[in-house]
Amino acid sequence: MTEQALIGLIGGMSWESSAQYYRLINEAVRERLGGVASARTLMWSFDFAEIERLQHAGRWPELSRRLADAARALEAGGADFLVLCTNTMHREADAIEAAVHIPLLHIADPTGAAITAAGLSTVGLLGTAFTMEHDFYRGRLETKHGLTVLTPDADDRAAVHRIIYEELVAGRVLDASREVYKAAIARLVERGAQAIILGCTEIMLLIGQADSPVPVFDTTTLHAMAAVDRALVDLKAADFT
Structure with a gap:
């Protein structure tokens, strides 16, 4: 059986x-x-009420300190690599990486790789x-993956x-809000977006491919599938660079 990290x-x-x-x-x-x-x-699951308060303050x-503590706890628990299940808090990705000796699978990288593999170069970002x-x-999408x-x-x-x-963070998915997002997507497409990044892990609850005239790249799914790819390879051969 394939070894799992x-x-x-x-x-x-x-x-x-x-x-x-998780699903x-x-x-x-x-x-x-x-x-x-x-x-x-x-x-490691945070109380989002505390995170949201600190973000807006x-x-x-x-x-950064709290995320680093969580990363160290997971490393101590035996984790082979880390997946930060949020786009926004990748603002503190460097602090997480500095706190541990195991790799962090950055959410922007599987997204950028999927977009470039599709032959696209200009994307609209929602988040x-x-x-x-x-x-x-x-900046990571632009410098590492060459995207506009x-x-x-x-x-x-x-x-x-x-x-x-x-x-969305409260599990409320409203048709009226979907229309707001669809209008925002349409305006990005008018400006030249060839695809749309669902750059918040909750947006996939509201928006899917049927809601956009251009390809949609869901960061939640792409990140999760990249985690599975990494977990099922020989650990010594894994490359997170």
Whole structure:
């Protein structure tokens, strides 16, 4: 039987999307290994109320410390590599990597690889305001994967952010909000977006391919499948660079 690495999941940001990671990873392992196989996982799950409060207060050093502590706990528990189940908190990816000796599978990399493999170069990015407006995510896609990344205008960014924090993280999926996102997507396509990145792990609860005239790249699914790929290879051959 194929050897499985132990996946260390840093979740709870929010648990709505962390539950999707757990489902997707286990479904993929069962499909690939057959029978009743499931993934070897270890999860640290935050109280998202605390994370959300610190995010909007701009207390990033405190968030960085908490993520580093979670990463060290998972490493101590035997995790072979880490998966941070959120786009926004990859703002603190460097701090996580510095805190442990095991690799972090960065969420932007399987996304960027899938987009370039599809022959696309200009993408629209939807996510929290932190993801859309800060450089940590967009910059990695641009410098490492050679993509041109477009973000919505200020009004659309505010609406996309509000729907994430007021609805999706609480499990509320509303048709009216789907229409807001579809309009934002249409405006990005008008500006030249060849594809749309669902750059918040909860957006996949609201938006799918049927809601976009151009290809949609769901970071939650892409990240989860990349984790499965890594977990099922010979550990000595794994390359996270």
